[in-house]
């Protein structure tokens with residue numbers, strides 16, 4: 001059985017005042033909560049792990065460098081992320097692939113660094129609107145998967161997040177058939193490369209304008225094991241119903 005995962009990506013949002021959202025979220029969880037991973041900005045990592053200590057909420061970073069230490073002004077290493085008590089790290093988010101020119105090879109190197117520090121890598125892939133319109137979605141997704149995932153993937157060290165770029169922060173969500181098509185494709189590609197045991201064990205998250213209002217139908221899709229949520233993860237009152245929908249799926 002694959003774990004169900006409700007992950008929140010706070011992006012560049014949140015000062016110390018936002019830590020109260022973690023307390024609120026922790027006190028309102030359903031009886032059998034899924035895995036919950038909140039990824040605040042790196043300035044909050046240590047305090048977020050303190051704030052969620054003893055609760056089922058886990059903490060993740062939004063990026064890490066591929067090197068363990070060195071002259072990389074402004075970056076943080078996987079070792080530093082793990083030192084904060086965080087358990088996960090998002091890698092290859094489309095905003096970093098775009099604004100920071102991250103390539104599949106960069107993402108692959110970062111995943112290896114993340115695993116070396118004991119972190120679970122949440123590896124993001126997704127097509128642009130132009131690529132979808134041109135009928136290239138599965139080619140793009142396949143190439144990103146092939147290039148971003150290292151060979152040494154294991155069931156417990158990696159989560160894949162499918163986030164169509166055109167659905168991020170836009171309120172536009174793919175149809176259920178489109179989500180199913182891509183998730184089934186990813187599952188088949190993973191099984192093809194890593195074998196049935198690992199390929200079937202890797203959790204696949206959908207991301208892009210997930211809200212309480214659409215969570216139930218998205219979580220009903222086969223091969224959707226949870227969500228990577230941006231805007232609706234910032235407030236406990238918005239994220240809690242998504243967590244509950246996943247618990248009940």
Ligand SMILES: O=C(CO)COP(=O)(O)O
Pocket residue numbers: 009093163167168169170171207208209210228229230231232
């Ligand atoms: O990019 C996302 C999560 O990583 C999705 O963001 P939104 O949920 O705000 O569309």
